[in-house]
Amino acid sequence: MFEQLFEDKFYTLAFLVIGVIGFFVGFMRLRRRRMVENIPTSTVRGLALGLVELIGKARAISKTGAPFTSPLTGTPCTYYHFLIERLVRSGRSSHWEKIAEGDSADCPFWLIDDTGKIPVLPKGAEIDIKLKFQHRTRGRSAPPKLSEFMTKYNLMRYRNYILSFKEWHIKNEQKIYVLGTAKKSHDFLNQHKKKLVKRLEELKSDPLKMSKLDLNKDGRIDQQEWDLAIAKVEQELLEESLAGGQQAESADVIVAKGDVEKLFMISDSSQKELISQLGFEAGLGIIGGGVLALYTFWSLMRYICLHF
Amino acid sequence: MVAFFLFAFVFIVIGVMLYFVAIYNGLIRLSRNIDKAWANIDVLLKQRYDEIPKLIKVCEGYMQYEKATLEKITAARTTCMQARTVDQSSKAEGELGKALKTLFAVAENYPDLKANQNFMQLQQRISYLESQIADRREFYNDSVNSYNIRIHQIPDMFVAQMLKMADKELFKAAEEEKRDVDIKFNLPK
Structure with a gap:
């Protein structure tokens, strides 16, 4: 009986499951909405732990105050996330398969308001930022910046595929919303x-190495060349931290994912x-999911x- | 068809229950947030009360003619520490704030005191604490306001009435705090 039911009504059963899941997810979104609505905005100066x-x-x-650059577009930013997928064709159908993904979640950034600044460690946050860059192309005809990235990260073996490049980032000085836990933490800034x-x-x-820093070849390292060197070293430290998956350490108080309160959102x-x-989303989940499940x-x- | 109606009934009942649980939890969270916001103000007030005796000690050496001003601060500090309700606290804090403002204004007339490193540090620390306290009071009032609105809105109102939830008190700046500081110097003529 169940076998025949499953064969004849596979999609109906699938929609039933989707409807029920959507219904419960809707309630979770409702809870989230109420949290965002009910928690008043703190100032950095008056911030309490929790x-x-x-x-x-951001x-x-x-x-040097210089932000690092995003990998695909080279945009100066405080946070980035990139995703590269290839189009895989099997018979008449096709789908996108992830070949590379990365972010700078291990690297904190300052959140600054009129009263002060505090580090925010994005690791573990639900990051809701708008897609800033999307490009689809055959790997071998990718623009120079993307080809450079593919070479650097050993992705040239996918050059014959149609590739999709996506990047999300938070620019330096961009206004953001953060809902997370303020907690004491290790002294990352000092480290x-x-x-x-x-x-x-x-x-x-x-x-x-010093001679390489002398860009104008005048035999000495001027302030501008030294600042560039510092920025380069900072970029290297960042990349090493990303490659090693190290967790960034923090200043006296940091906003991060809580140990008890798991809600942590960053949004632009x-x-x-x-x-x-x-x-x-809550309305769609509760009403849409509910109606779909009932139907x-x-x-x-x-x-x-x-x-039967 | 009985199974369908049973399913539909159970599904709707679960939905309604979840909705009310969400409202209930939301209201409880709001209420607890207010208590926490108040406790967080207390933490800073305690720090400020601890700084005041140090400030008075530094000032005493230089301001022997301003005994009344210093005594006012000590008395206001004691009243603040004894305050129990939001109303009592806002009145007492108003008095203390006014007394401190007077002290800092009067100190302008004592160059030696103004140049004293300890006095400068204490003045900065107390001023910063004052700003932090003001921010946290604003946060407290925002929390109370969200709660007071919620418990009067439909459908939260039904749950709030069942739980006998009443309006919470906002922190209002005392009249003394709003008035300009009246400065009188008691230097010998």
């Missing part, structure tokens, strides 16, 4: 500074936009009554 909502500008944590100083000392003690939408988006269940019942 779940906090902050609104401010700024890169670096000695970061120590690593940077050590690396710069190593650089200074190597004449060959305004609070109003977030509330209406979550409200729409498919009714359809299955009718089928069972007629055939």
Whole structure:
């Protein structure tokens, strides 16, 4: 009986499951909406430990104040996430398969408001930012910046496939919304500074490396060349941290994913936009999922009554 | 068809229950957030009360003619520490804030005191604490406001009435705090 039911009504059963899941997910979105709506926005100065909502500008944590660059577009940013997929064809159907993905979630950035600044560690956050770059092309005819990236990360073996490149990022000084846990943490800023100083000392003690920094070949390293060197070293430290999957350490208080409160959101939408988006998702899930589940269940019942 | 109606009934009942659970949990969270916001103000107030005796000690050496001002601060501090309700606290804090403002204004007339490193540090620390306290009070009022609106809105109102939830008190700045500081110097003529 179940085998025949499954064969004849596979899609109906699938929609029933989707409907029920959508119904419960809708309630989860409703809970999230109420949290965003009910937690007042704190100022950095008046911030207390625990779940906090902050609104401010994102700024890169670096000695020179220069943000790092996103890998696909080279945009100066405080956070990025990229995804590269290839189009796989099997018979008449085709699907996208992920070949590379990465983000800078291990690298904190400052959140700055009128009263102060605090580091935000995006690791583990639900990041809701708009897609900033999308490009589809055959691998071998990818623009120079993307080809460079493919070579650097050993992706040239996919050059004969149709590839999709996507990038999301938070630009330096971009206004963001953060809902996360303010907590005491290890002193990452000091450790970061120590690593940077050590690396710069190593650089200074190597004449060959120093000569490479002299871009205008006037025989001395001027302030601009030295700032560029610092920015480069910081970029290297960041890449090493990403490659090693190290968790960034933090200043006295940091906003990150909580140990008890798991809710952690970062968004480039305004609070109003977030509330209406979550409200729409909740409504769609509860009403849409509920109606779909009831309709498919009714359809299955009718089928069972007629055939068994 | 009985099975369908049974399923539909159970499904709708679960939906309604989940909805009310979400409202209930939301209201409880709001209520607890208010308590937490108040406790977070207390933490900073305690820090400020701890700084005041140090400030008075530094000032005493220089301001022997401003005994009344210093005594006012000590008295206001004691009243603040004894306050129990939001109303009592806002009144007492108003008095203390006014007394501190007067002290800092009067200190302008004592160059030696103004140049004292300890006094400068304490003044900065107390001023920063004042700003932090003001931010947290604003946060407290936002929390109370969200809660007070919620418990009067449909459908939250039904759950709030069942739980006998009442309006919470906002922190209002005392009248003394809004008034300009009246400065009188007691220097010998």
